Amino acid sequence: MARITRRGVLAAAAALGGGRAGGAAAQEQQLLPHERELHEAARREGELTWYTGQMQAEPSEAIGRAFTERFPGVKVNVVRSTSQVAFQRLSQDARAGVAQCDVFSSVDQSHLTLLKRQERLAQYRPLNASGLIPAVREAGDPDGYFQVSYLAIYLIGRHRRVTEAEAPRSWRDLLDPRWRGQIAVGHPGFSGAIGSLCVALRKLYGWDYFRQLERNRPHIGRSAGDPVTLLNAGERTIGMGVPSPTTLLSIARGNPLALVYPADGTLMVPAPSGALRNAPHPNAARLFLEFIASPAYSRATRPFFAESLRPEVPPPDGARPLDQVPLLMPTAEEVERGIPEVKELWRDTFGV
Amino acid sequence: MTPSASDGAAMSGDTVTVLPRPAAASRAGGLLDRLRNIEPVSLLWAALAAALLFLVAAPLVKLFVASFETQGTGAFTLSNYATAYGRQRYLDALVNSLTLGLLSAAISVVLAVPMAWAVSRTDMPGKGLTWAAVLGAFVVPPYLAAIGWILLAGPNSGFVNQAWRWLTGAEGALVNVYSFTGLALVIALNSFPLVFILVKAALDLISSEMEDAANIIGAGPWTTMWKVTLPLAWPAVLAGFILVFLETIALFGTPAIIGIPARINVVTTQLWQFFEYPVRVEVAAAYAMPLLLVTVGLIAVQKLLLGRKGFVSQTGKGGERRMVRLGPFRWVLFGWCAGVGALAVVMPVLVLIQASFAKAWGRGLALDNLTLRNYALLLFEHEMALTSVWNTIWFSAAAATIAGAIALLVAYLVNRRLVPFGEVLGFLCMAPFVIPGIVMAIGFYAAYASPPLALYGTATLLILAFTARFLPIAYANSQAAVRAVHPEMEEAARILGAGRLQSIARVTAPLLKKSLLGGWLIVFILASRELSAAVFLVGPRTRTMSVLLYDLSEAGNFEVLAAFGGILLAITLVLVAVGMKLAGRDFMLRRE
Numbered sequence: 023m024a025r026i027t028r029r030g031v032l033a034a035a036a037a038l039g040g041g042r043a044g045g046a047a048a049q050e051q052q053l054l055p056h057e058r059e060l061h062e063a064a065r066r067e068g069e070l071t072w073y074t075g076q077m078q079a080e081p082s083e084a085i086g087r088a089f090t091e092r093f094p095g096v097k098v099n100v101v102r103s104t105s106q107v108a109f110q111r112l113s114q115d116a117r118a119g120v121a122q123c124d125v126f127s128s129v130d131q132s133h134l135t136l137l138k139r140q141e142r143l144a145q146y147r148p149l150n151a152s153g154l155i156p157a158v159r160e161a162g163d164p165d166g167y168f169q170v171s172y173l174a175i176y177l178i179g180r181h182r183r184v185t186e187a188e189a190p191r192s193w194r195d196l197l198d199p200r201w202r203g204q205i206a207v208g209h210p211g212f213s214g215a216i217g218s219l220c221v222a223l224r225k226l227y228g229w230d231y232f233r234q235l236e237r238n239r240p241h242i243g244r245s246a247g248d249p250v251t252l253l254n255a256g257e258r259t260i261g262m263g264v265p266s267p268t269t270l271l272s273i274a275r276g277n278p279l280a281l282v283y284p285a286d287g288t289l290m291v292p293a294p295s296g297a298l299r300n301a302p303h304p305n306a307a308r309l310f311l312e313f314i315a316s317p318a319y320s321r322a323t324r325p326f327f328a329e330s331l332r333p334e335v336p337p338p339d340g341a342r343p344l345d346q347v348p349l350l351m352p353t354a355e356e357v358e359r360g361i362p363e364v365k366e367l368w369r370d371t372f373g374v
Numbered sequence: 375m376t377p378s379a380s381d382g383a384a385m386s387g388d389t390v391t392v393l394p395r396p397a398a399a400s401r402a403g404g405l406l407d408r409l410r411n412i413e414p415v416s417l418l419w420a421a422l423a424a425a426l427l428f429l430v431a432a433p434l435v436k437l438f439v440a441s442f443e444t445q446g447t448g449a450f451t452l453s454n455y456a457t458a459y460g461r462q463r464y465l466d467a468l469v470n471s472l473t474l475g476l477l478s479a480a481i482s483v484v485l486a487v488p489m490a491w492a493v494s495r496t497d498m499p500g501k502g503l504t505w506a507a508v509l510g511a512f513v514v515p516p517y518l519a520a521i522g523w524i525l526l527a528g529p530n531s532g533f534v535n536q537a538w539r540w541l542t543g544a545e546g547a548l549v550n551v552y553s554f555t556g557l558a559l560v561i562a563l564n565s566f567p568l569v570f571i572l573v574k575a576a577l578d579l580i581s582s583e584m585e586d587a588a589n590i591i592g593a594g595p596w597t598t599m600w601k602v603t604l605p606l607a608w609p610a611v612l613a614g615f616i617l618v619f620l621e622t623i624a625l626f627g628t629p630a631i632i633g634i635p636a637r638i639n640v641v642t643t644q645l646w647q648f649f650e651y652p653v654r655v656e657v658a659a660a661y662a663m664p665l666l667l668v669t670v671g672l673i674a675v676q677k678l679l680l681g682r683k684g685f686v687s688q689t690g691k692g693g694e695r696r697m698v699r700l701g702p703f704r705w706v707l708f709g710w711c712a713g714v715g716a717l718a719v720v721m722p723v724l725v726l727i728q729a730s731f732a733k734a735w736g737r738g739l740a741l742d743n744l745t746l747r748n749y750a751l752l753l754f755e756h757e758m759a760l761t762s763v764w765n766t767i768w769f770s771a772a773a774a775t776i777a778g779a780i781a782l783l784v785a786y787l788v789n790r791r792l793v794p795f796g797e798v799l800g801f802l803c804m805a806p807f808v809i810p811g812i813v814m815a816i817g818f819y820a821a822y823a824s825p826p827l828a829l830y831g832t833a834t835l836l837i838l839a840f841t842a843r844f845l846p847i848a849y850a851n852s853q854a855a856v857r858a859v860h861p862e863m864e865e866a867a868r869i870l871g872a873g874r875l876q877s878i879a880r881v882t883a884p885l886l887k888k889s890l891l892g893g894w895l896i897v898f899i900l901a902s903r904e905l906s907a908a909v910f911l912v913g914p915r916t917r918t919m920s921v922l923l924y925d926l927s928e929a930g931n932f933e934v935l936a937a938f939g940g941i942l943l944a945i946t947l948v949l950v951a952v953g954m955k956l957a958g959r960d961f962m963l964r965r966e
Contacts, residue, residue, distance in 0.1 A: 071914040078929055083756050100757055101914045103925050106650065113651040114910075118823035118830035122913050203529075209634065211647065212928060241552070241635050248930035254734040255932075257531040268929075276742075277734050369463060373637040 053092075056149050057312055061093050063305035069097040070306035073112055074127040075105025075214055076172040076293050078247050078268050081326035088322035089313050096306050104245050105129045105214030116142070124307035127171055127295040129246075130214030132358030134168040134294040143167040144297045146308050150315035158331045161292035168296030171314045173329040175341070176215050176246060176289040178282040179261030179269045181253045189260075192285040193223055196262060197234045205240040206249035206258040209374070210365050215246040219263045219289050220368060221360035222350040226286060229364075232371050242372060253279055263289065270327035270340050283342055287350035415874055419793040422784055426802040429780075429842040433817030434809065440820045441659035445652075454660035464644055468664060471623045471641040474558055479618040481562035483611060485714050486569035487604070492707045494577035495603060497697040500708050507715025509962060512567040513946050514719065515903035517627030517923060518939040519564045521932055522722025524632065525735055527551035533725060533738075552636040560632060561622050563718040568621065569614030576610035577603065582696045595698050609680045616672050623665060624810030626906035627920070631927055641665055642812050642906060649910065655820050662813040669808040723943070730936035748937035758922060763941065766919040769833060770901035773840035774848070774894045780841075781848035782890065785856045786878060800849070807846035814843055815907035823911075831913020839911055840901040847900065851893030855886045892961035895953040899946055899962075 053061060064070075074082050079102045086098035101108070105128040115122050128134065137143045147166035151159050154170075162169035178196070180189045184204075190196050196205055210217035223231050241258050243249065247268040249261030254277045261269070266281065273279050295314060297307035313319050320328075320335035327338040337343065352360065444451045458464060492498040493505070514522075526534050529547040538548035550556055580603060588598040604611075626642040633640060641661070648658040700707060729735035730748055737743045752759040784803050788796040806814060818839045823830035829838075859882055867877040883890070905920040912921045919942050926935050953961050 073914070079926060079931070079934075080751060080755075083751075086757055087755065098757065099914045101917075101925075104928050107925075107928070110650050110653070113653045114649065114819075114823075115830065115913075117653045117655065118819070118828070119825050120823070120828055120830040120913075122831045122915075211650070242637070243635060243928075243930050245929040248928070251930040251932060252531075255528070255531040255737075257528045275733060369639075373463075374634050374639050374643075 054149070057093075057309070057316075060305055060309040060312060061096070064093065064303070064309045065095040067303040067306045068095065069099060070124040070301075070303045070310055071099040071101060071122055072125045072127065072310065073101045073103075073108045073123045074125075074295075075103060075108040075129055076127045076174065076295075077323065077326065077328060078102070078245070078265070081267065081271075081323060081328065084326065085319065085322055088318060089310060092313065092318050093309060096309065098310070104208075104212035105133065106210075106212050106217070109133045121298065121300040121302050123298055124301040124303045125295055125297050125310050127293065128214055129172070129174050129291050129293045130217055130357060130361060131291065131294055131354040132361060133214070134163070134296050135354050135358060137296065137298075138163065138165075138167040142299050144299045144301065144304065144307070146297055146311055148308075148312045148315040150312045153317070153333075154315055154331055155333055158292065162294065163296075168294040169311065169315065170292040170331070171295035171319075172293040172323075173331065174215060174289075174291040174293045175266035175329065175344075176219060176263045176291070177266060178284055179250060179253055179264040180280050180282055181256065181259040182278040182280060183256070184259050186280070189280075189282055190284075191282065193231075193262075194227070194286055196260065197231070197238065199238065201260055202238045204258055205235075205238055205260045205262050206252040207240045207242060207262040208246040208248050209242055209244050210361065210368050212244040213246040213263075214293075214361075215265065215289070215291060216263050217361040217364060218291050218352050218357055219350075220364035221352045221356055222287070222289060224360070224364060224367075225352070225356070226350075229367055229371075232368065236371055242374060250279070253277075266329075266341055267323075267327035267338070270338060273340065274327070281341075283347045285348070287348045288344075289350045290344065291351070415787070415792050418783065418875075419787060419796075419799070422780060422787070422799055423802075425780060426784075426799060429838060429845065430802050430805050433814060433821045433842070434805075436821035437659045437662065437813070437817035440656050441663060443656050445654065445656050454654075454656045457654075457657045458648075458661035463639065464661065467639045467641050467644040470554075470638055471665075472668070474554070474561070474629075474638075474640060475619040475622040477555070477558040478561040478565060478622040479615045481559060482566040482569045482618040483615055485562060486566040486614065487573055487607075487611060488707065489566075489711050489714060490570045490573035490577055490607075491599065491603070492704075492711060494574045495580075495599075495698050496700050496704060496707065498700065498704045498707045498711070500711065503715065504711040507711065507719055508567045508570050509950070510715070510719035510723070511564055512962060513899065513943070513950060514564065514723065515627075515905075515920065515939075515942065516561065516564045516625060517631055517905060517920070517927070518726065518942070519718075519722050520560055520628040520631045521927070521935055521939065522726045523551045523556070523560045523563075525725040525729055525932060525936075526721055527556060534721075551632060554636065554638060557628065557632050557636060557638060561625065561628055562618070563714075564628075565618045565621050566714070566718070568617045569611070572610040572614040572617070573607050576607040578695075580606050580695075585698070595700070599698075612676060612679060616676055619672065620669055620808070620810065623668070624812055624906060626812055626909060627924060630924070642810075645812055645816065646909075655816065658816050659820065662810075662816060665810050665813055666808070669810065673808055726936040726939055728936075729933050730940045732933055735932055735936070748934045749940075751934060752938055752941065758917060759938065761915070762917050762919045762922045763945070765833070765916055766902050766942075767945070769836050769840060769916075769918060770898045772833075772837045773844065773901045774897040776837070776841045777845050777848040777897050778852070778890060778894050781845060781852040781893070782856070782883075782886070785849060785852035786882065789853065789856045790861060792874075800853075803849035804846045806842050806844075810906070811843050811904065812906040812910070815839060815910040818842075818907075819910050830911070831916060833916050835911050836908060836916055836918070839907050840904060843904065843907050844897040844900055848893050848897050851889065851896070852886075855889035855893070856882070858889075859885050888957050892953065892957035895949060895957065896962055899949060902946065903942070 082100050082102040086100040089098050090096060108128060112123055112126055145166050151169055158170045178190060208216040210220050241252060246263050246265050249264050250268050250272050252258045253261050254272060269279055269281055297311055301307040317332045317334050320330040320332045324330060324335060324338055330337050441454055442450055489504055493501050526532050527549040529535060529550045534549055535547040538544060551560065584602055585598050588602045593601065623641060629640045629643050633643060645658050645661060648654045648661060728739060731745065732743050733745050781803060784799045787793050788800045818835060822835060829835035864877045864881050867881045872880065903920055905924060908918050908921050909924060912918065923935060923938055
């Protein structure tokens with residue numbers, strides 16, 4: 023797992039690295055026949071509710087707006103939280119027997135595999151998915167219950183106060199006592215990404231890695247994006263497991279940050295989305311899945327530095343092509359088994 | 375919002391229509407014909423009893439029952455308790471909560487008692503400013519104050535620590551908000567008004583004669599204060615202490631925002647964890663029980679300690695009250711009040727305002743750091759932000775109205791002794807006082823989220839929960855107000871042919887409108903910042919500002935948070951101003 027060599031990923035990386043010129047935007051504005059049909063039905067439903075733990079609040083809202091722009095008359099209620107909290111809300115809904123969520127998106131892949139097993143997802147393979155980068159398409163559910171909506175990249179961020187020369191080069195380097203009181207990190211009980219990171223690093227170095235990390239007294243927040251704010255403010259200098267898009271956006275806004283691609287692997291999670299079987303707005307939910315697979319979505323997330331899912335939309339500025347960096351990519355099974363374990367271990371090791 | 379005679383009528387009408395349908399139907403439905411000849415007051419009693427059973431008793435009973443149920447089957451089990459107390463970490467959280475409550479309450483007393491004494495009994499200058507500080511601390515929601523203090527006292531980037539390093543050249547931090555004492559202090563700076571209000575009210579009643587007596591036998595002003603004045607206010611100090619303690623152990627936002635980085639797990643954050651997948655309501659219920667026992671126990675202790683009456687001369691304000699002359703010490707005392715005001719209100723609010731206009735708050739006040747983005751994002755780009763503002767306003771208004779109506783009617787029935795067992799209603803109204811908000815929310819979730827009522831995610835559920843949560847405040851307010859109106863005025867109306875309800879609507883309510891409006895606004899403001907109950911009950915379309923703030927706080931995006939907090943504060947301030955205009959300058963801090 024450490025250095026993923028699966029063909030699919032390399033293909034993804036190659037495609038992502040390649041970068042294509044964007045297609046004719048004007049042409050895209052026209053809806054395809056199947057989109058038009060769904061749009062008609064979705065318009066009658068008027069809205070959809072999207073629980074998401076993938077991108078941060080600001081880009082998530084932008085995605086909702088872009089959807090409504092493309093499909094007028096269908097509003098998106100964006101409920102953005104960390105992945106675990108989003109799943110907690112979905113579980114609370116289920117426990118209460120109330121259906122409120124139409125589309126569910128998480129960085130913790132096991133949420134979707136679990137929902138599929140519990141037969142709570144609607145089977146829908148978007149027609150637009152045929153135009154996705156092959157690896158993205160293939161990382162979706164073979165039975166069509168969920169698809170990848172976000173190639174989530176997590177790495178190390180540094181404040182420029184720490185020069186490139188002295189900066190840590192790997193996850194391993196973060197254990198150096200030099201970084202005592204300098205590191206900030208999210209929480210696996212909230213962030214699906216940090217959960218996956220814990221699973222991946224435990225596999226690489228054993229749980230002892232985290233016991234040693236605790237000696238450096240990391241600042242523990244909740245979301246994986248939390249350290250970016252702390253770095254901006256100068257509260258801490260090293261962000262562990264920060265999302266690439268959030269950090270790049272922050273850099274673009276003039277904050278003194280830089281990214282470090284860890285030598286022992288950048289974490290990549292093909293984060294999935296699925297429509298709920300009991301979705302109160304089933305057509306809008308399907309239309310949203312079509313939207314996610316369409317170039318319009320990749321174009322809407324590009325200003326927020328998300329990796330493109332479509333060959334016709336170029337990868338974000340400032341990010342390294344993924345075929346040039348080693349990747350950590352835990353499987354859905356590893357994550358499903360691992361996250362509940364690492365959450366407990368984390369709480370025992372760090373006290374919260 | 376202007377209460378008038380007709381509003382009063384509408385209020386009492388509301389109570390009946392707002393009743394849960396099943397409860398109302400079973401009690402009144404088929405019997406209606408036969409009951410037509412009975413005095414409406416009895417029907418009212420039944421309706422109120424049903425409402426209170428629904429709002430207060432049922433969720434608690436359900437919570438208690440659930441704590442012994444097996445998930446899914448509902449079979450009797452003790453395993454929830456075994457799970458809830460089976461781990462050291464969970465027990466640690468209990469101990470942390472109790473310690474935190476004690477520490478915050480103690481700090482609040484230390485902060486507030488000198489201020490209350492100074493304002494009530496001395497010639498200290500700047501009393502208006504002190505009032506403003508207390509009011510300000512009361513109005514700022516706890517989680518906003520917490521964020522303000524993160525900006526001030528973050529060990530590296532906090533402004534206080536930056537200033538400290540700049541002044542002294544020191545390397546380390548002066549204060550660290552991410553610590554147990556930091557957490558306790560932030561909570562205390564936000565809760566001390568509770569102690570202040572109670573202690574000042576008590577001190578206001580003590581006449582100077584007792585102090586004079588002490589002076590005559592040779593005690594100076596300080597000895598008198600320590601030996602005479604403060605002991606007389608002891609019940610109020612104790613009540614304030616308990617109030618802050620209860621507030622603290624039930625607080626969710628501040629421990630989530632400060633406690634996680636500080637590595638402090640408390641009961642409320644642990645309860646939240648039991649709601650992670652798979653949702654373990656039953657374990658949460660079992661885990662919540664000691665919180666209930668502790669609060670009930672505390673109230674019992676208070677009763678026991680204060681069992682012997684006669685702390686305060688109950689002669690009202692008959693005695694002469696002169697201000698103690700402090701000489702130069704009055705400036706010391708003023709310094710104390712100003713210092714508390716600065717720490718509790720001025721500094722956190724200023725940094726929040728700074729952050730709300732900043733690109734990155736840590737870069738401080740610089741021209742290239744100024745932006746309106748944070749406000750623009752919330753006002754124009756964030757679909758939920760404005761909806762949540764609206765949700766907050768109307769949920770809070772509805773809850774304040776329902777709570778006010780129920781409280782007024784119950785207070786009236788109890789005070790005028792119109793029905794047998796009226797005290798039962800009064801007791802039910804006051805019961806939520808000892809139920810931490812988060813526990814009540816779990817009770818509401820257990821009782822009403824699922825079918826048959828299936829209220830989860832609806833506005834109704836939030837409004838009912840807010841109503842129940844703040845019923846005691848509305849009731850205490852109504853009780854005091856009703857007591858102040860002599861029955862003879864209603865009797866006059868009744869002699870002239872008005873019915874009971876009509877005389878309440880036309881005579882009593884108008885007489886009470888000022889204090890009722892004050893009570894309404896207090897409930898409204900408290901409900902508008904309520905987080906710990908809301909966070910378990912909101913649905914995607916019923917999110918309130920506090921919950922949205924909490925969601926935004928996950929990513930630590932303090933600039934946007936601060937802007938949102940700014941909007942919330944602006945709304946609150948407008949309401950406080952309205953309240954002061956309509957209900958008197960001290961409406962929020964008055965205590966009859």
